[in-house]
Amino acid sequence: MKNRLKVLRAERDWSQQDLADRLGVSRQSVNAIETGKYDPSLPLAFKIAEIFAMAIEEIFERD
Amino acid sequence: MTEEQLSDPKGRSPFFYGGIMLAAYGVIIALASTDAINSATALILMIAPLGLVIPMMKAAARRVDAGGPACMGKGAAQKRYMKRVALFTSLYLIALAIMTFADKSYDPIEAVRVILATLPGLAIIGVFWAIGRLIVEEQDEFMRMLIVRQSLVATGFALSAASVWGFLETADIVIHLDAYWWAVAWFFGLFLGAIWNRIEYGTWGAV
Numbered sequence: 001m002k003n004r005l006k007v008l009r010a011e012r013d014w015s016q017q018d019l020a021d022r023l024g025v026s027r028q029s030v031n032a033i034e035t036g037k038y039d040p041s042l043p044l045a046f047k048i049a050e051i052f053a054m055a056i057e058e059i060f061e062r063d
Numbered sequence: 064m065t066e067e068q069l070s071d072p073k074g075r076s077p078f079f080y081g082g083i084m085l086a087a088y089g090v091i092i093a094l095a096s097t098d099a100i101n102s103a104t105a106l107i108l109m110i111a112p113l114g115l116v117i118p119m120m121k122a123a124a125r126r127v128d129a130g131g132p133a134c135m136g137k138g139a140a141q142k143r144y145m146k147r148v149a150l151f152t153s154l155y156l157i158a159l160a161i162m163t164f165a166d167k168s169y170d171p172i173e174a175v176r177v178i179l180a181t182l183p184g185l186a187i188i189g190v191f192w193a194i195g196r197l198i199v200e201e202q203d204e205f206m207r208m209l210i211v212r213q214s215l216v217a218t219g220f221a222l223s224a225a226s227v228w229g230f231l232e233t234a235d236i237v238i239h240l241d242a243y244w245w246a247v248a249w250f251f252g253l254f255l256g257a258i259w260n261r262i263e264y265g266t267w268g269a270v
Contacts, residue, residue, distance in 0.1 A: 025202075025204075025206075026138070026205070028206070028264075029203055029204070029205035029206065031265065032264055032265070033205075035265075037263070037264050037265070038205050038208070040204070041204055044204060
């Protein structure tokens, strides 16, 4: 699954750690999601969408 | 303390101590399997490297407090896990020392021997329990997945090694190994699982 996390994060000038703190997960988790190595669960995807005030499909898209 | 350690508040990596411990066990196993030392001496010698668990746990805790590098997650669940493992490892050391001392000093009755021989195994069960609790308590789903992957690799490795070794032993090709070595193989499997995690996900995991 592709995602726009890196771009969205850069727009807000957030580091991976900043986003991880907001999500309550490790920096490694953010890195794994961002690089497409790990697809988040639905609850975590909703949390990400909530933090960026966007819909899930605006952040994640199928390959 | 070296200048390098002074400039780096995280100090040595926990993997440094883990590596020394594994190397020490390798040497002891080599000595025992070549009959350079007898089994009782090997058992006593095996207690010493376990002392490295304490600096290893402290090094891991320092890394967690420092924010955690790419090789390690951070969080309350992992801190609780490290404390539990340190506790059960200490209990294991004590139980093993008591068992060895009692065996060498006097000939205990069977009931006492059963109790003494059961204690180290119970301490090891405690470590398995700590890993199980970590899986339950870890709130970070990615880190939890890494722990589960490590555990699956460890289980596959230990059971495969036990199966192959068992048949080789039946065919009188290899020496007899006491069953507790498969728990050691499982812990080594965790290390292999961490390497696999690192290759596939760029991070070692939390165990």
